[in-house]
Amino acid sequence: xxxxxxxxxxxLGWLKKKPLAVSISAAVxxxxxxxxxxxxxxxxxxAELPILLSPSPETETPTLTPTPQYCFERKWGTQGSQDGQxxxxxxxxxxxxxxxxxxxxxxxxxxxxxxxGGFITKWGSIGTGDGQxxQPSGIAVxxxxxxxxTDTLINExxxxxxxxxxFITKWGSSGxxxxxxSQAFGVAVxxxxxxxxxxxxxxxxxxxxxxGGFITKWGSSGTGDGQxxxxMDVAVDPTGxxxxxxxxxxxxxxxxxxGGFITKWGSVGTGDGQxxFPVGIAVxxxxxxxxxxxxxxxxxxxxxxGAFITKWGSxxxGDGQxxQASDVAVxxxxxxxxxxxxxxxxxxxWPCGVPTPTxxxxxxxxxxxxxxxxxxxxxxxxxxxPTLTPTNTSTIxxxxxxTNTFTPTRTPTVAQPGTGGTITTGSNxxxxxxxxxxxxxxxxxxxxxxRSRK
Numbered sequence: 001x002x003x004x005x006x007x008x009x010x011x012l013g014w015l016k017k018k019p020l021a022v023s024i025s026a027a028v029x030x031x032x033x034x035x036x037x038x039x040x041x042x043x044x045x046x047a048e049l050p051i052l053l054s055p056s057p058e059t060e061t062p063t064l065t066p067t068p069q070y071c072f073e074r075k076w077g078t079q080g081s082q083d084g085q086x087x088x089x090x091x092x093x094x095x096x097x098x099x100x101x102x103x104x105x106x107x108x109x110x111x112x113x114x115x116x117g118g119f120i121t122k123w124g125s126i127g128t129g130d131g132q133x134x135q136p137s138g139i140a141v142x143x144x145x146x147x148x149x150t151d152t153l154i155n156e157x158x159x160x161x162x163x164x165x166x167f168i169t170k171w172g173s174s175g176x177x178x179x180x181x182s183q184a185f186g187v188a189v190x191x192x193x194x195x196x197x198x199x200x201x202x203x204x205x206x207x208x209x210x211x212g213g214f215i216t217k218w219g220s221s222g223t224g225d226g227q228x229x230x231x232m233d234v235a236v237d238p239t240g241x242x243x244x245x246x247x248x249x250x251x252x253x254x255x256x257x258x259g260g261f262i263t264k265w266g267s268v269g270t271g272d273g274q275x276x277f278p279v280g281i282a283v284x285x286x287x288x289x290x291x292x293x294x295x296x297x298x299x300x301x302x303x304x305x306g307a308f309i310t311k312w313g314s315x316x317x318g319d320g321q322x323x324q325a326s327d328v329a330v331x332x333x334x335x336x337x338x339x340x341x342x343x344x345x346x347x348x349x350w351p352c353g354v355p356t357p358t359x360x361x362x363x364x365x366x367x368x369x370x371x372x373x374x375x376x377x378x379x380x381x382x383x384x385x386p387t388l389t390p391t392n393t394s395t396i397x398x399x400x401x402x403t404n405t406f407t408p409t410r411t412p413t414v415a416q417p418g419t420g421g422t423i424t425t426g427s428n429x430x431x432x433x434x435x436x437x438x439x440x441x442x443x444x445x446x447x448x449x450x451r452s453r454k
Contacts, residue, residue, distance in 0.1 A: 070299075070312050070336055071352035072320040076117030077345035081107050084119045086344040091139040091187075093147070094331045095163065101147055102339060102346060103136040110136060110149065110165065115331065117346065123165030128155055131167040138187040138233065138327075140195075142210065148187050148195055156181040158197065158212065171212030176202050179214045186233030186245070186281075190257065196234045196242060203228040205244060205259065218259030223249050226261045232279040233327065237287045237304060245291060250275040252291060252306065265306030270296055273308040280327035280339070290328045290336060297322040299338060299349075317343050 077086045087106035094100055098115040109124035124133050134154035141147050145163035157172035158181075172181050186198035193210035204219035219228045229248030236242055241262065242255040251266035266275050280292030287304040298313035299322075313322050323342035330336050336349045 069310055069351075069353055070301075070349040073335070073348045073350045074117060075319065075340075075345050075347045076113070079344040083122065084111070084113075084117070086111075086346075088341055089339045089344065089346065090137045090326045090341060091150075092327045092329045092337055092339040092346065093139045093141045094329045094337065095141040095145050096143060096332070097145075098331050098333075099163075100329070100337055100346065101139055101141060103139045103149060105135050105137060108133045108136065110139070110147070110161075112163075112165070113346070115335070115348075117348075121165060123161070130170065131159070131161070131165070133159075137185045138198075140187045140189045142189040142193055143191065144193075146210070148189060150181075150184045150187045150197065152181075152183055152185065156184065158184070158187065158195065158208075160210075160212075169211060171208070178217065179206070179208070179212070181206075186231070188234045188236045188242075190236045190240055191238070192240075194257075196236065198231040198234040198244060200230045200232060200247075203231060205231065205234060205242065205255075207257075207259075216258060218255070225264065226253070226255070226259070228253075233281045233292075235281045235283045235289070237283040237289075238285060239287070241304070243281055243283060243289055245278045245281040247277045247279055247294070250278065252278065252281065252289065252302070254304075254306075263306060265302070272311065273300070273302070273306070275300075280325070282328045282330050282336075284330040284334060285332060290330060292325050292328050292338070294324055294326070297324065299325075299328060299336065312349070320347070320349075322347075 076084060077089065079085065079087065081087060086102070086104050088104075089102050090105040091103035092100065094115075099120065100113040100115060100117075102111045102113070104111050104122075104124075108126040109122050111122045112120040114120060123131060124136065126132060126134070128134070133149070133151050134156075135152050136149050137152050138150040139147065141163075146168065147161045147163065147165075149159050149161070151157050151159050151170075156174040157170050159170045160168040162168060172179060172184070174180065174182065176182060181197065181199055182201035184197045184199045188196045189210075190196070194215065195208045195210060195212075197206045197208070199206065203221040204217050206217045207215040209215060218226060219231070221227065221229065223229060228244065228246050230246075231244050232247040233245040234242060236257075240257040242257060242259075244253045244255070246253050246264075249266075250268040251264050253264045254262040256262060265273060266278070268274060268276060270276065275291070275293050276295035277293075278291045279294045282290045283304075284290070288309065289302045289304060289306075291300045291302070293300055293311075293313075297315040298311050300311045301309040303309060313320060313325075315321060315323065317323060322338065322340050325338050326341040327339040328336060334351045336351075338347045338349070340347050
């Protein structure tokens with residue numbers, strides 16, 4: 001017993017003389033134990049090692065995936081016959097300068113406004129003479145600023161004016177022959193000045209020169225490709241393709257400039273890409289198609305091939321709501337103007353999309369295996385405008401508001417141990433390193449014991 005105590009005291013004395021060796025041994029052994037624990041208990045990514053060693057706040061900026069949306073910007077008009085007032089605004093068109101032309105159907109006139117709703121001029125009255133209207137419905141403007149109007153009911157003709165309302169020419173009469181019309185509602189002009197007219201009763205599209213010379217026609221009554229059931233409007237894209245709002249069949253049909261069928265989309269219903277009597281149609285400079293979904297009180301936007309993009313609107317008289325809107329137009333900046341017929345007003349929307357948040361968030365990381373932060377953003381236009389009550393006044397209401405409310409939230413998604421990008425037991429460098437350090441620590445301990453016995 002005394003012999004063992006003597007050896008222990010001798011070893012302890014040697015260790016006291018070698019503090020550096022003792023410190024190195026303890027450090028190596030502690031490191032080995034830590035590495036072995038990490039390798040067998042806590043899968044982690046290499047990028048997380050600095051966080052484990054020295055926690056510090058990190059700043060993260062959410063990554064957004066924009067969804068095209070349109071926000072209410074302004075409105076103008078009330079019921080009446082004064083400048084800036086309407087009695088069933090039916091058609092709407094934009095010229096290259098951004099001016100807005102509206103067919104004020106039951107006032108039998110055309111009104112012209114600035115893009116912000118400022119009144120510019122007006123022309124027309126009830127009658128059959130040049131510049132008079134039975135009931136103006138559709139309207140289109142060519143690249144030179146000439147204005148084409150479908151004059152229905154008692155006149156059944158197309159009238160052409162310059163941008164200030166001076167009469168230029170007219171063509172058409174009641175009937176079903178070439179160049180004749182039966183309730184011609186929609187009109188469009190292509191980049192070459194050719195004029196396309198949609199006839200509700202004759203279920204066809206007619207194409208004319210800018211002076212009214214007949215070129216071609218296509219369509220008949222039915223539900224087959226290239227047939228129509230009350231076509232209400234027509235539009236032309238930048239490449240010359242023709243889009244028709246086939247209202248009674250609750251679909252959109254797309255054709256070549258000569259009437260060759262290309263594609264179609266839509267069915268009756270309230271879902272995305274479905275319609276309940278689509279009456280108005282417009283195409284922007286990128287080829288996107290906007291449709292007035294009359295009975296569903298909304299606007300739907302599609303790609304040129306008919307893929308649904310977005311929608312907005314509901315029934316009512318509030319900002320961004322509609323009461324059987326009839327037509328839609330898009331300016332060169334992508335702003336959308338809607339003739340909100342039974343609310344006797346024009347509404348303007350701008351492509352607000354999903355806003356990019358200006359703030360960043362600072363968070364102290366938590367030591368959780370492989371944490372991936374996925375932000376979820378909810379962004380939608382807030383329609384909180386006043387209820388519109390039609391009055392017989394000449395006041396033009398301009399409410400320029402571009403607000404969009406969104407709430408960024410962060411939902412962490414934690415990857416399961418053993419998934420890609422983690423370090424797991426038995427198949428990585430950390431496990432091998434910990435074993436190597438353990439062996440080194442053991443060898444060093446043996447060397448210390450051997451030296452202590454000498």
